[in-house]
Amino acid sequence: MSLSKAVREGSRIALSRVLSQVENNTAAGLRALDELFPYTGKAHKIGITGPPGSGKSTLVNALAKQLRQLENDPRVAIIAVDPTSPFSGGAILGDRVRMLDLQGDPDIFIRSMASRGALGGLATQTEALSQVFDAAGYDFILIETVGAGQSEVDIVNLAHTTIVVDVPGLGDDIQSIKAGILEIADILVVNKADRPGADQSLRYLKSMIDMGYRPLASSAGKHRLADSLPNSKPCDEDEQQSLWTPPVMKTVARESEGIETLVAEILKHQKFLKETGRWQLKEAWTLREIVRKRIEGSLVRDFFNQLPEGLLDETMGDVIARKVSPARAVENLLTYNRNRNQSPHLE
Ligand SMILES: Nc1nc2c(ncn2[C@@H]2O[C@H](COP(=O)(O)OP(=O)(O)OP(=O)(O)O)[C@@H](O)[C@H]2O)c(=O)[nH]1
Ligand SMILES: [Mg+2]
DSSP states (O other): OOHHHHHHTTOHHHHHHHHHHHHTTOHHHHHHHHHHGGGOSOOEEEEEEOSTTSSHHHHHHHHHHHHHTSTTOOOEEEEEEEOSOTTTOHHHHHHHHHTGGGTTOTTEEEEEEESTTOTTOHHHHHHHHHHHHHHTTOSEEEEEOOSSTTHHHHHHHHOSEEEEEEOOOSSSSOOSSOHHHHTTOSEEEEOOTTSTTHHHHHHHHHHHHHTTOOOGGGTTTHHHHHHTSTTOOOOOHHHHHTTOOOOEEEOBGGGTBTHHHHHHHHHHHHHHHHHTTHHHHHHHHHHHHHHHHHHHHHHHHHHHHHSOTTHHHHHHHHHHTTSSOHHHHHHHHHHHHHHHHHOTTOO
16 A cells, blocks of 8 residues: 555554655655645634744644534644754743644644754645644644744644634733734734733723724735636625634643633634635635745755856855956846757757
8 A cells, every 4th residue: 555545544653754755855755745625625724823832732622622522523633833942842842832732632733843944844844744744634723833023924824723822912012923924813822821910911902993993814915815816706895804804812732721712613614714714815825825835945956056066155255355246246147047058959
């Protein structure tokens, strides 16, 4: 039996192997993705992002357990994207320890991946892993990333539902999350609500939402989403905005408090996406982004592979000596490769 068939039939060993192949971008991994892709498109991908230490892993742990209680007995996969370098590994170990109690459940699968040093970029590899889980029949895929920098944009391109986790702040004016991150939230969680200031943070976030911060996918991202589907009608912005108001809620992840409500909101969002056709739009958008990212990655790789040895160093020498501007240097290198491709016999 082929490895990908074994994955679809529920073998955890085959799944582990394929996940590694895919994460390392090997030829076998690419083949497995080819075979598995037709079976994808069913899983609900949920991104969990927020500041370091806000309790994302603890929340994911509690969430996975709560989702497992649902009547239809869903299977849950967890991808923990870790910001630490593969060398230090400290936080990865931390996540593993925190999620240890999930490991007895055969219908939960946990996978950590280091964001730094991941081939092909965070988004493409994370998306590729989620495809494998999707084809393997996991109903929910929880993806934890740190809400700092690029990864939060990546997560919104990947997840159907994005949960932003905040913690009680130090006051109304000093918040641990920036207003910008609110735009990516479909659901906002104030975790560590056992700490003082939780209600204040809740009020602050609610007021920000009332002031018009809306999830990217329902407002700013709408046109791009619509563009990515043939025959899709652009929709009225006001109408779109009124459709989904991100709920704001408190949790104490460590005590599994508030998790039932969170699951209810997730299911509500899932229903909303499906009923409004946004589920397909998101899928189309994600696939488009993935293809774009892969093209970028492969063009850049080809570009450097094609340059004769030494030319880049030589060019950089000129740039550093301020004889050639960076922009001109890039033009020169691009032209060099282009000419070379047009007349490959000229060597
Ligand atoms: N008081 C309190 N502590 C919590 C709660 N949830 C998590 N913690 C603690 O907060 C610390 C960080 O939790 P994690 O789940 O590792 O947080 P994280 O956001 O995944 O951290 P990184 O992945 O390193 O960014 C741990 O010591 C948790 O036990 C909570 O609801 N209340
Ligand atoms: Mg974590």
